[in-house]
Every structure is written in structure tokens, then in C-alpha cells.
Amino acid sequence: MNTLKDRIICDGYVIGDDILKVDSFINHQVDTKLLDELGAYFASKFEGVTKILTIEASGIAFGVGVASHFGYVPLVFAKKSKSKILDEKNLYTTVVDSFTKGTTNTVSVDKRFLTKEDRCLIVDDFMAEGNAALGLIDLCNQAGTTVVGVAIVIEKGFQGGRKRVEEKGIRVESAAIVDHFEDGKPILR
């Protein structure tokens, strides 16, 4: 998706060895026009979607952009809680490690919002090792919800997330794939 790729080249920057910062247009300040274009892009890639599922916080904006292009289907965002004390009888819960932040979160979705009838598209701003996507797939599996696919804004192609998700039989589409970093710059595929 060329608009995004150009933007990553212009405005993305690398911190340390492997953190790509896109905070001026994706996950702190959000370019809402780009978001809308990303929504249109992914609506052309998947069909039969009745619900969008993401994880708070930075997947939410992208989720709204995508949902609007699937005829304004509902967006569900899994909630993070460091606490293990959740009222588990009403929740589907799973554990997700964050590559970027080095943290582990219990994430949950109220059982009312994932059903056997739903056909979910899982979306997120980033995919590295695929932990968030795998956690959301796990929540869908607990609910008996069909996963139509996984839509990612920026995939870090060298961290294995795609392979782990595809091994579950789930299709992955990304708007941009970072092949590697070179001299502190992202090199895109």
C-alpha cells in the first residue's frame, strides 16, 4: 500500500535495534485520512466480515477505519489488564506478551461480544512475533467465532509473526512489510 510505504520512509524512525516508531501518523498522532485509506485497502482484501476485533489501545483507531469500510460492522477491542483478578465467568481471557514493551498482559473480551455467528477480522497496527494476533485468535477459538483473517498495518517481516499465524490456517494481509533495518532505517519489501 504505497501511501503507507512512502509515509514510513518519510516519517518513520528507528529506536535502538528494532523498534520502528510511527508515532506521528499511526499510534500517538493518527493520520485519520490514511486510516480511511487503509480501511478501503483491507475491505478490498477480505469479504464476509461481520465484526472487527482488535486490542487496546493503538489498534482501536485502525479498527474504526476498517469497520467503516465493511459497512460499519461493530468493532470489539480486547481489554488489557495486568491484574489476574477478572470476573472470568463472563469473559474470554488469554495472555499476550508485548514485544515492544517487554510486558505481559491478560487480555479479555466479554462473552456477549464474540459469538459462534460472528465472522471476525482481527486487526492491529503492528505485527512482530504475532503474539497479539495469536491471543485474539485464541479468544475467537474459545468463543467458536470464525476468524476471516488478520489485517496488519505494519508487519515486521523478520520476527516470525506471519508464519505462526499462518500455521493456524489463518490468512495474514499487511499494508507494509519491513524486511529489515539498515543504518537505523526501515527497508521495506
Place this chain on the structure above:
Amino acid sequence: MNTLKDRIICDGYVIGDDILKVDSFINHQVDTKLLDELGAYFASKFEGVTKILTIEASGIAFGVGVASHFGYVPLVFAKKSKSKILDEKNLYTTVVDSFTKGTTNTVSVDKRFLTKEDRCLIVDDFMAEGNAALGLIDLCNQAGTTVVGVAIVIEKGFQGGRKRVEEKGIRVESAAIVDHFEDGKPILR
């Protein structure tokens, strides 16, 4: 805003004495069509807005809906951190108490994303005592950013938030105002 009011009456419910849950259409599962209608509603109330400012996580979806109706202006979401160890020289920070959660968060915005040239509309899904709105106003004041107003999906009219914000000379618009709770149900104005 009648669509929203009807929805609160149908699908909202009260927990304990004063927590209104709207998690089936606002802040866990999001009705993205309603979000779009809310965006159009607030675009008719304010003008001259160049940026939308909210706070993660549940303000983000509403923020996207509003931004799209102001010609896709950028959306900035302030980030929460329980840690006080932030790189403060690049951030505007303030402290916000959460009424609902009984927690205190340090929230911050990168200095690149709030400027003297910006005319910000502050948005959030709820206003109770107004702490989040006042915190975001404080961030704008630190940056010299003009605050055009505060747009709220659901205002709890009995908790004083509006008065505290208006005392700062800032206009508040809400799509629905809960006057009080009666027999476990929200009574709207």
C-alpha cells in the same frame, strides 16, 4: 442526540450506584455507525478545528469518528502511564484521576503533536467530574494550543464536570446528559 439517547435507554445499564455501562455500543464493543453519526453531530457544533485530542483507550474510537467529519484532521491520543519515569523533556504531562476506576494516571503527549498553531477539540466518551477533560486542557495550555471546546458522548450531569470545565472558559457539548439514576436506570435530560 436522539439515536444515542434511545440506545442508552435500550442497552445501557447501571452497576452499583453510579457506573453507567455502555459496553455493548461505546467502549468495549463499538457501534461504528453510531460513532459516525456522533462525528457528524459534533461537526455541526464546532468550527475551526485543526486537531482532535483525546485520552487512551476508550476515547480513541470516538476521536476517529469526530476527526473524519472535520475533514480528516489528525487525532492525538494522550498516553497513560502509571510510571512517573517518563522522558519529560519531550513530553507534556499531567495527572488525571479516573472516577470510574479509582486510579490515578500520569498522561502525556509528545511535544511534537501539540503546537501553538493547533486549534484542538478535546473529545471523550464520558465526563463525570471532568478530570480527564481538565487534564487534556492542561496539556493544551502547556503547549499554548487553543482549545476550541470539549465534546463528550455521555455526560453525567450530576458530577460537576461541566461546571469545572466551563469555569476555565471552555465550551462543553454532550450528545447525551444523564441527569440522575433511578431504580438502577439512567434518567436522561
